[in-house]
Each structure stands twice: as structure tokens, then as C-alpha cells.
Amino acid sequence: MAKDKLEKTNALRLLDRKKVPYRAYTYPCEEFTDGEEVARLLGLPPGDVCKTLVTLGKSGGHYVFVLPVDRELDRKKAAALVGEKSLEMLPVKDLLAVTGYIRGGCTALGMKKQFPTVVDQSVRDKDVIYVSGGRRGLQLALAPGDLVRAAGAAWGDVSYLG
Secondary structure, eight states: OOOOOOOOOHHHHHHHHTTOOOEEEEOOOSSOOOHHHHHHHHTOOGGGBEEEEEEEETTSOEEEEEEETTEEEOHHHHHHHHTOSOEEEOOHHHHHHHHSOOTTSOOSSSOSSOOOEEEEGGGTTOSOEEEEOSSTTEEEEEOHHHHHHHHTOEEEOOEEEO
8 A cells, every 4th residue: 555645835845945844744634723733633732732823013013922732822911022012913814814724734944935923932941842834734843942933933931821
């Protein structure tokens, strides 16, 4: 029987090009599934699975934040960190046009454009974290520092336990 070949996404192509080690995990997913459910499906602790949030600053700039699914974005801290007066979540209807990704498949890796990106410091000391691979049903396991380097991100204290 032939081995299934993983369909490459922009995120996978970026990691391959930068020679960043990762493991890909697939799971059945036809529609949006929240991160806590993804963690359950993969048998992972929610603190190891990260969500990617795209925001819009008061100035009109876009900012990307990566944080564990069991935490919430502290928009006040996040805004101060990126030099904005305030941040709002990007409307879901605008996500594909802005990032090239759909809800449930959005990742800081390989977006249409490089936006300022912050990875929450709560995952900094973990050996491995899991992020979307650029489509629903695809998660990538990689070292947090590798995510920061590959995404051109910075570390920051931008979350609180929800």
C-alpha cells in the first residue's frame, strides 16, 4: 500500500526551506474546531497546543500572537508591547484575505505577509509546542525557539489563564 504524502502548506514549505525540524500530525476535521478540542483529539495537554490570533491595531496595522489554547490574549499588554493604543481581533471574514489562512488553520508560519508576531513567554521553556500547520486537521510539533525564529517573532508576556 502506498504511503500517504502530506499535502504541503505554506507553513510546511517555510519550515522545510529554513531546515527547521518538526513533526506533522493530522486528525479528521471538516469544519472549525477550537484549540481545546484539537488538544483532546490529539491527546495533548491544552498548555502545549497553541492558537494563532490575528489582531488589528488602532493605527490599522496587523499583529499576530501565538499563545496556549488554555490562555487568553491580554489585549492591553499586547497593545503596549507592539506600540499600539489598543488592539481588536481581526474579523474572521477578513482572515483569509489578510493571512492566506482560514479560521482553524491559521498559523504564524508562511502568512501572505510578514506581520509583527509575538509568541507568549508561557511556552518558552517547553521542549515542544503544537501549532497549526496551515490547514484544518494539521498540527505541527516543534521547539518553541524554532517557531520564534522561523516566524520572525519575538517573545512577550501577552496572556493570562482564562
